[in-house]
Amino acid sequence: MIPGLLDFAGVAVFAVSGALAAGRKNLDLVGVVVIASVTAIGGGTLRDLLMDRHPVFWVARPAYLYVIIAAALATVAWARRFRPPALSLAIADALGLAFFTVSGAQIAEARGLSGVVVVLMGVLTGVAGGVLRDVLSAEIPLVLRKGQLYATAAIIGAIVYLLLQGPIDRTAAALVAMATIAVLRIAAIVWDLTLPVFSLARHERDRHR
Amino acid sequence: MIPGLLDFAGVAVFAVSGALAAGRKNLDLVGVVVIASVTAIGGGTLRDLLMDRHPVFWVARPAYLYVIIAAALATVAWARRFRPPALSLAIADALGLAFFTVSGAQIAEARGLSGVVVVLMGVLTGVAGGVLRDVLSAEIPLVLRKGQLYATAAIIGAIVYLLLQGPIDRTAAALVAMATIAVLRIAAIVWDLTLPVFSLARHERDRHR
Amino acid sequence: MIPGLLDFAGVAVFAVSGALAAGRKNLDLVGVVVIASVTAIGGGTLRDLLMDRHPVFWVARPAYLYVIIAAALATVAWARRFRPPALSLAIADALGLAFFTVSGAQIAEARGLSGVVVVLMGVLTGVAGGVLRDVLSAEIPLVLRKGQLYATAAIIGAIVYLLLQGPIDRTAAALVAMATIAVLRIAAIVWDLTLPVFSLARHERDRHR
Numbered sequence: 001m002i003p004g005l006l007d008f009a010g011v012a013v014f015a016v017s018g019a020l021a022a023g024r025k026n027l028d029l030v031g032v033v034v035i036a037s038v039t040a041i042g043g044g045t046l047r048d049l050l051m052d053r054h055p056v057f058w059v060a061r062p063a064y065l066y067v068i069i070a071a072a073l074a075t076v077a078w079a080r081r082f083r084p085p086a087l088s089l090a091i092a093d094a095l096g097l098a099f100f101t102v103s104g105a106q107i108a109e110a111r112g113l114s115g116v117v118v119v120l121m122g123v124l125t126g127v128a129g130g131v132l133r134d135v136l137s138a139e140i141p142l143v144l145r146k147g148q149l150y151a152t153a154a155i156i157g158a159i160v161y162l163l164l165q166g167p168i169d170r171t172a173a174a175l176v177a178m179a180t181i182a183v184l185r186i187a188a189i190v191w192d193l194t195l196p197v198f199s200l201a202r203h204e205r206d207r208h209r
Numbered sequence: 210m211i212p213g214l215l216d217f218a219g220v221a222v223f224a225v226s227g228a229l230a231a232g233r234k235n236l237d238l239v240g241v242v243v244i245a246s247v248t249a250i251g252g253g254t255l256r257d258l259l260m261d262r263h264p265v266f267w268v269a270r271p272a273y274l275y276v277i278i279a280a281a282l283a284t285v286a287w288a289r290r291f292r293p294p295a296l297s298l299a300i301a302d303a304l305g306l307a308f309f310t311v312s313g314a315q316i317a318e319a320r321g322l323s324g325v326v327v328v329l330m331g332v333l334t335g336v337a338g339g340v341l342r343d344v345l346s347a348e349i350p351l352v353l354r355k356g357q358l359y360a361t362a363a364i365i366g367a368i369v370y371l372l373l374q375g376p377i378d379r380t381a382a383a384l385v386a387m388a389t390i391a392v393l394r395i396a397a398i399v400w401d402l403t404l405p406v407f408s409l410a411r412h413e414r415d416r417h418r
Numbered sequence: 419m420i421p422g423l424l425d426f427a428g429v430a431v432f433a434v435s436g437a438l439a440a441g442r443k444n445l446d447l448v449g450v451v452v453i454a455s456v457t458a459i460g461g462g463t464l465r466d467l468l469m470d471r472h473p474v475f476w477v478a479r480p481a482y483l484y485v486i487i488a489a490a491l492a493t494v495a496w497a498r499r500f501r502p503p504a505l506s507l508a509i510a511d512a513l514g515l516a517f518f519t520v521s522g523a524q525i526a527e528a529r530g531l532s533g534v535v536v537v538l539m540g541v542l543t544g545v546a547g548g549v550l551r552d553v554l555s556a557e558i559p560l561v562l563r564k565g566q567l568y569a570t571a572a573i574i575g576a577i578v579y580l581l582l583q584g585p586i587d588r589t590a591a592a593l594v595a596m597a598t599i600a601v602l603r604i605a606a607i608v609w610d611l612t613l614p615v616f617s618l619a620r621h622e623r624d625r626h627r
Contacts, residue, residue: 195446
């Protein structure tokens with residue numbers, strides 16, 4: 001699988017998620033496109049900087065930026081006429097997470113980096129765009145909202161990708177890994193799946209007041 | 210026009226804006242200088258990392274850092290004796306946005322990058338310092354506050370710079386583009402100019418409660 | 419002193435601080451490890467990107483990541499059985515600040531960079547991890563909380579490191595600088611040491627309401 005294809009799909013869905021998030025903040029159209037762009041290029045840009053890949057993907061292929069602008073404008077046009085489904089932001093975000101996590105893991109794996117580095121590179125690539133979107137929108141990062149298997153889904157997907165390297169070819173491994181992440185994440189939202197939380201809150205409360 | 214000159218002007222005005230923003234947060238003098246420095250070097254550093262320009266500008270020419278420290282200390286000294294004008298932070302920020310947007314666009318254009326990449330590189334270079342300042346100050350990023358033509362001014366300025374490449378020489382194009390950004394942005398603040406906003410807020414309200 | 423050793427110590431203590439901070443946010447175990455990792459690798463990664471050192475330290479030596487995971491899990495296990503001391507987060511953070519500030523300053527100094535660049539590189543390397551932790555945790559960055567000599571301790575430590583380059587050898591200079599930072603920072607917390615603050619708040623209040 002050509003990483004470029006993952007990136008096109010990833011920027012498009014993250015651009016949608018950025019546009020939807022911006023729509024909650026009453027930005028003007030230009031602001032929406034800027035937030036959508038930063039969300040869409042954030043993860044891949046971090047991946048390229050961390051692995052010293054130059055030019056970064058959207059400098060090398062400006063077509064990414066046209067895809068982002070088109071996706072953001074289409075989201076705005078669509079959202080003006082129809083109500084966006086309640087889960088639309090979460091689903092666009094889940095797909096973006098899936099595409100970019102696998103893209104980051106793939107490139108790291110192709111360079112022969114260690115397994116734990118492949119997983120971390122996948123996770124950082126997957127979550128960076130959404131974290132930038134949330135920080136710029138002054139929201140608590142989605143990665144932090146409790147019990148929604150956010151980073152967990154990315155980690156499991158990256159590990160699935162690594163484990164499948166032997167048995168099946170890379171394209172199939174990438175597809176399975178992406179499906180794993182998207183399904184886990186959407187299932188976590190729909191059925192409210194959680195992992196046990198680790199909390200110091202009680203301790204802290206006892207201490208400080 | 211030597212990009213270095215833009216950068217000197219840009220770091221100075223962003224250092225002033227960082228110092229003024231820090232002054233609202235009751236930081237000590239060292240904290241003020243640190244916030245001023247991060248604000249002032251943020252955009253140019255991102256620009257250099259994204260285009261793989263090493264050493265980054267303030268490593269190559271440490272004089273930038275002395276300019277920043279001097280500008281931050283002068284702002285503090287001045288603000289202790291006189292009230293800063295109400296718009297001082299916004300104006301310093303507008304000038305910084307103008308200088309750095311054009312500096313980013315200029316370097317990208319000189320490398321023969323695609324028009325859409327030149328514009329995005331200009332915008333990212335222009336807004337990054339202010340976004341860092343706002344995030345570090347735990348403020349909602351200025352780029353997001355509605356209806357103030359923030360990113361819009363940067364985008365229009367970068368496009369003006371590109372369009373003027375044929376007709377007039379680069380220095381003149383850069384000056385016109387900077388003036389465009391600064392005037393648009395300050396006019397937007399003074400006369401409260403806005404673009405129509407895109408809002409999902411009503412939809413979301415209907416859905417979620 | 420091998421910079422690698424500083425980095426191992428630095429990632430371990432910052433991983434502890436990240437895990438403790440995550441514990442206040444009711445994250446699940448994976449979320450804790452992710453926040454701990456980002457906190458622990460943030461400063462060194464920024465340092466490596468700014469000085470164009472590739473592969474970045476944790477890509478070059480994945481053992482860092484195992485240290486981080488182990489430190490985060492040990493923190494969780496320990497915190498479940500015993501109350502963490504009230505100051506534990508602040509102390510882990512102070513040690514991380516000390517290790518990474520000196521590591522950043524050391525590498526910059528070894529490259530013959532200008533004194534003011536060495537100090538800034540030390541400060542950015544020292545504070546970046548903690549800032550990322552606080553931004554991801556939606557907390558006001560510790561570097562900003564008033565009157566606690568945060569950046570001040572890093573700056574003084576980096577200057578001490580530079581000044582000792584003549585008189586004593588580098589390892590000794592690094593140790594003295596680290597001790598200076600940790601002691602200053604912990605003393606500032608325990609005895610509530612402050613520098614005079616710079617405030618525009620009164621001016622601003624007069625103006626805006």
